[in-house]
Amino acid sequence: DAMVIQNPRYQVTQFGKPVTLSCSQTLNHNVMYWYQQKSSQAPKLLFHYYDKDFNNEADTPDNFQSRRPNTSFCFLDIRSPGLGDAAMYLCATSRPWTSGRDTASTDTQYFGPGTRLTVL
């Protein structure tokens, strides 16, 4: 089945040691998103790509970077993880938004299962 895949599902890293999380999709969607979700909190958007165009949220720390080498793959790099970066990291995809009221929206987001990051 077409889906959003995240690897690894669980990642343990040490304080300050760079880590990369990966996301792949078979949906051929133009848009890919990275969210951070801490325990008992809502997902928080970090950034997203529309094709190769990168869109950073204003409050996303510089410690978080992303790469999208092709349509199918997107990576989240945490350059120097701190204890406060321990969280679930969610990747999502969608088709580009199109204007059209009363019609089926094309911007539904499809989420992967997430990668739970532990920082020791």
Add this chain to the structure above:
Amino acid sequence: LAKTTQPISMDSYEGQEVNITCSHNNIATNDYITWYQQFPSQGPRFIIQGYKTKVTNEVASLFIPADRKSSTLSLPRVSLSDTAVYYCLVGDICASGTYKYIFGTGTRLKVLA
């Protein structure tokens, strides 16, 4: 960017209908209203989306009044497996042409036997 307000938690019993209301007073003309369900240690899953009036699919109904300042997700005859967090989202159109969501706090639904 439109913010959403939902009850923090709700309890229900199996077989009952559950209605979760979301307030979005600042919703913009172009915004859709979308609901997601999230189980522990999983990514959110799309439930339903609408723009106005009523939308129904195989799992839920979404009621949106004419002023669109609120919406109600209706889950018919809930079961224990419907215990989850439910998020109401409205979106924003980015300069890039994409459409991004800001998640609200969500409603933690607990279904009791």
